[in-house]
Amino acid sequence: MTERIQKQLQNLKSEEYKSRRSDVTLDITDDVADKTPLMKSALLFRANLACEDPIILPDDRIGFYRSKMVGATYEGENSINVPKNIIPDYEMMLTKGMDQVRSEVVEKANSCDDEQKDFYDSVCLTLDAALEFADRYRESAKKAGSEELYKALCQVPHKAPETLLEACVFLKFIIFTLHCNRNAQIPFGRFDQYMRPYYEHDLKHGISREELLELIEEFFISVNYDGDLYPGMQQGDNGQSLMLGGCDKEGNNVFSDFSKLCMEASLELKLIDPKINLRVDKNTPIELLEFATVMTKQGLGFPQYNNDDIVIPGLVKLGYSLEDARDYAVAACWEFIIPAKGMDIPNVTALSFPKIIARTVESKLNECNSFEELLNFVEKGINEECDKVIAVAYSRKWEMSPYLSVYIRGCIESGKDVAERGAVYNNFGFHGTGIATAADSLAAIKEVIYDKGIYTKEELLEALSLNFEGYNELRNRLLSCPKMGNNIPGVDGIADRLMDAFSNALKEKEDIYGRRFRPGTGSAMYYISSAEKVPATADGRKAGEPFGSSFSPSLECRLNGPLSCIKSFTKHDMTEIINGGPLTMEIHSSTFRNDEGIKKVAQLVKAFIDLGGHQLQLNSINRDTLLDALDHPERHKNLIVRVWGWSGYFVELERKYQEHIIKRTEFMF
16 A cells, blocks of 8 residues: 555545535525426536535545535425436446537437427536536646646546546546435446546556556545445445446456456455445356455455346346346445446335235134145235335336436437436336245244144244243244255245245236336345334244345354355345345354465355355454444444445444344354
């Protein structure tokens, strides 16, 4: 790490930059009172940028840091949702520059009908506002003596970048302005693909790899500023993920030296942003998996692995073209989306498998003479629940976003805002939470009621209604029943049935606009928030206790080992349930103490890929360290953990998320 980067890290961690912010709110209600929804959005964006004062940090080449904690607002602004969790067309904007894009919009406006004119006028207003702010920033950089930033801003964003520095400044500008447009959780997409030409340009012009590594590290540091202003459900859940590797639209592998350099930068910095995702397949060299495991060793919680052998065919099944499917990246957490083309809403809400099981058991168990009858009722319940989550998707109303529409293909071409289905893809995705708890519960009922008759239906129902009070023996027997994660065909087969029911219920429900409904195995925060509302379940879980995170074993499950766990969670045809949702595994930090441990974990990742797993994330943790961090957070300010689809600082999490991570199974080799 260079001295320059060390100083920049010190500046970041000192949080001195926060003192430069002010909390100013500008009310523009009167200004937008008689405006159309499109123009209201454009004027709010312009007002937000007008509120911002350019901040030039010491010895900084990247720029674009927030000076206002609130900004502009108008009455009724928060009544509907602002589009988010979308990957903009960075490549297009970097290739053309904003002046050219604006000229193309003006040309469209000159030949459009009256209905489209409002859209194009609002888009032009946002582009003018963005360029005006960039000009102000350029002049501030000049006055502050920030020569490199000033020179970069003399080129971008008006014109296309030529160098990697200019591309980094332009990209940071795009992210900054989208945040000012209130578009939260905006990922970086396939960073190594659209930034690679500038890296190669600089190498050819005599700039060393070491200097370019320093620049990428500086860019990565810059995106960690202002993260507290963009939280999702928890601090750190800000959507700043990027994808590395994979294939091009013809299917050729595109992992490059620049991809490796990005991993090196992340490894050296040890920051939570950007979150690294890695596309892999059966041909991924073991050496790359070993290097990725070195990243896991640092406790970053990434890279998250995404298996092209499963994801690409799964997306094609959902109606994405093969060319677009090959170009996939991930949204803020793990959901698979197409950069530049999608206004997919991949995390509308969650279907709770345990809730359906609990409800079905309570109402139908007594009348079921066989386990198959009970399963049939469960499948019917899943189908009914799918209708409810679809209704939630339709109830969501989205605010017009002309500035974001610039970055989504199809919008400028059609003259339709991204909120009006101007994008190429406009699908809905749903999480499927608590799959292991659900499968374990049904497997326990099958064993103790139908197969062995150890307990009566009445006894089980009474125990569940009393949250197992006075039924400790029965609960212990349920806890000892087969559990998903131990490679047991019976319980894993039940999980297959549940996932099939979920995907089949959504498969034929395409709507009149051609939108698809995508089932997934993720949970997001629902593994706690949804679980809090679910009564005791037949796997021995008590009322309100959390589920496993995403596609992972139950917290109460005693596991045989990491390979058995992987085998359980790779049996299903994951191409049928491909919204995303990783198997999350915690590995004790002692496993990584030598090269042999690194190789073993890399081989485990390789096994996951070969067995047909779709998504995997590994956490290097030490329970003793986590417990100490609970009692002495001041000692562990830089302790990073993987939470669900993102990494965060352990001491900044709510207690319930901290405790969940501590309770997860620690695998040791």
